[in-house]
Amino acid sequence: MRPPGNNLAKVCEPWQPSDETRQKWYNAPTLANEQSQPMENRLNPQPGINWQAVAAEATGYLRDLIRIDTTNPPGNETAAARYLADVLAGADISAQVVGPTPDRCSLIARLPSHGTGHQPPLLLLSHLDVVPAEPGEWTHPPFAGVLDDDGVIWGRGTVDCKGLVVQELVVLLLLQRAGIPLNRDVVFAATADEEAGGLYGLAWLLAEYPHLLDAGYCINEGGGEGIRLNGRTFYLCQTGEKGISPLRLTAHGRPGHAAVPHDNNAVVHLAHALDRLANAELPLRLTNTVAAFLAALGDDYPLLEQQMGDVLHAIQHNTLSPTMLQAGSKVNVIPSTAEAQVDCRIIPGQTQDEVLAQMRAIIGDLPVDVETTIFTPGYEGAYDGDLYRLIETVLPEHDPQGVVVPFLMTGGTDGRHLGPRGVSVYGFMPAQPEPGLSLFDLAHAHDERITVDNLIFGTRVLYDIVQRFCAAT
Numbered sequence: 001m002r003p004p005g006n007n008l009a010k011v012c013e014p015w016q017p018s019d020e021t022r023q024k025w026y027n028a029p030t031l032a033n034e035q036s037q038p039m040e041n042r043l044n045p046q047p048g049i050n051w052q053a054v055a056a057e058a059t060g061y062l063r064d065l066i067r068i069d070t071t072n073p074p075g076n077e078t079a080a081a082r083y084l085a086d087v088l089a090g091a092d093i094s095a096q097v098v099g100p101t102p103d104r105c106s107l108i109a110r111l112p113s114h115g116t117g118h119q120p121p122l123l124l125l126s127h128l129d130v131v132p133a134e135p136g137e138w139t140h141p142p143f144a145g146v147l148d149d150d151g152v153i154w155g156r157g158t159v160d161c162k163g164l165v166v167q168e169l170v171v172l173l174l175l176q177r178a179g180i181p182l183n184r185d186v187v188f189a190a191t192a193d194e195e196a197g198g199l200y201g202l203a204w205l206l207a208e209y210p211h212l213l214d215a216g217y218c219i220n221e222g223g224g225e226g227i228r229l230n231g232r233t234f235y236l237c238q239t240g241e242k243g244i245s246p247l248r249l250t251a252h253g254r255p256g257h258a259a260v261p262h263d264n265n266a267v268v269h270l271a272h273a274l275d276r277l278a279n280a281e282l283p284l285r286l287t288n289t290v291a292a293f294l295a296a297l298g299d300d301y302p303l304l305e306q307q308m309g310d311v312l313h314a315i316q317h318n319t320l321s322p323t324m325l326q327a328g329s330k331v332n333v334i335p336s337t338a339e340a341q342v343d344c345r346i347i348p349g350q351t352q353d354e355v356l357a358q359m360r361a362i363i364g365d366l367p368v369d370v371e372t373t374i375f376t377p378g379y380e381g382a383y384d385g386d387l388y389r390l391i392e393t394v395l396p397e398h399d400p401q402g403v404v405v406p407f408l409m410t411g412g413t414d415g416r417h418l419g420p421r422g423v424s425v426y427g428f429m430p431a432q433p434e435p436g437l438s439l440f441d442l443a444h445a446h447d448e449r450i451t452v453d454n455l456i457f458g459t460r461v462l463y464d465i466v467q468r469f470c471a472a473t
């Protein structure tokens with residue numbers, strides 16, 4: 001898998017705001033007057049920042065971004081990137097709108113550090129593209145940016161991942177407005193194409209403009225939601241991701257007339273191979289991250305197992321899910337081959353050869369070839385570094401029952417392009433548990449939505465983390 005590179009035109013635009021835009025966003029907190037949300041009773045006071053105004057401002061950004069349809073494919077993220085550049089320019093933060101083609105641009109902005117003693121930069125990462133939506137299945141149209149009377153924002157991307165785009169955007173704006181001197185650069189990147197692997201987004205940016213993304217630390221999507229258990233709320237901070245190694249199985253047999261069955265039918269061989277894979281007990285592979293997670297849960301593990309047993313199994317094993325089948329062209333012809341594709345997710349540290357050897361051992365003597373179509377290794381970051389420790393400290397200040405625990409993600413995010421490069425990546429979009437509104441369940445689902453309360457809860461937590469991590473003392 002190679003990112004599209006030199007054969008594609010580079011587009012790199014420093015963005016200049018119009019006077020109207022400057023006017024609109026420079027005094028953004030006054031927007032609080034335009035929308036009334038009952039936030040004042042639910043937000044604790046925090047010196048220096050009018051969080052009620054920030055809530056209204058952030059809500060406006062998120063509704064605007066949802067209305068910019070960035071369904072991938074085709075993506076068309078440039079309009080969203082330009083929107084962000086406009087907002088940032090209104091606060092005198094210059095940004096780059098950059099991508100492999102004019103309609104697949106990402107946005108990158110940087111708040112520079114001051115003085116001496118520079119520390120490795122912190123990257124606030126999110127993505128602009130969203131997965132498709134079926135409008136007929138939604139309560140409110142997925143690209144209308146509806147804010148209902150209960151303070152819920154509806155739309156594709158509210159959870160994955162425009163909500164985080166807005167939280168990180170607002171953190172940047174607040175740092176800038178406060179004029180806080182920084183000991184390290186804070187980089188904000190909202191990328192294209194994450195939902196399709198990032199080849200037109202982060203992978204391309206790292207290949208073509210790595211200096212724009214230079215960072216030692218990253219806060220990304222992929223974790224942060226709280227799970228309530230026995231009076232405690234466990235906030236899962238993603239510190240690693242499983243690898244991706246999809247498999248193609250090709251069964252071989254003897255072709256012939258279907259009216260005369262024989263025992264060398266490729267379709268039957270394939271069915272047997274899939275049966276063996278589906279029933280195989282793959283060995284337990286306990287990573288340090290998962291061991292620490294299980295230790296933190298302690299006696300509450302069985303409770304969590306009732307809620308998300310499949311997920312807990314998946315973070316401790318390689319997994320296999322057959323998803324695609326192809327064989328034959330006519331009902332009365334036995335084909336010579338039959339093919340299946342199997343989604344395979346692997347524990348960090350496993351190599352392509354190990355995975356293939358494991359699969360071949362399971363398939364055994366059947367006449368079925370197995371190959372990997374793509375191999376992206378998993379990664380596991382530090383869950384005891386300085387940024388992680390700070391996340392552990394800050395979260396309970398906003399939720400006294402909150403406990404931060406490290407977590408291995410079963411799926412993939414743009415973090416997989418950074419983790420193996422030595423960047424400490426933390427998937428952390430803080431969200432309090434709300435009945436029926438699990439972000440984990442709503443990502444990619446019908447009726448994706450987020451409450452204004454949780455949008456701002458996450459913003460406040462992230463602001464505290466970033467401000468303390470990056471402010472010069």
Ligand SMILES: [Zn+2]
Pocket residue numbers: 127160161194221413
């Ligand atoms: Zn996402």
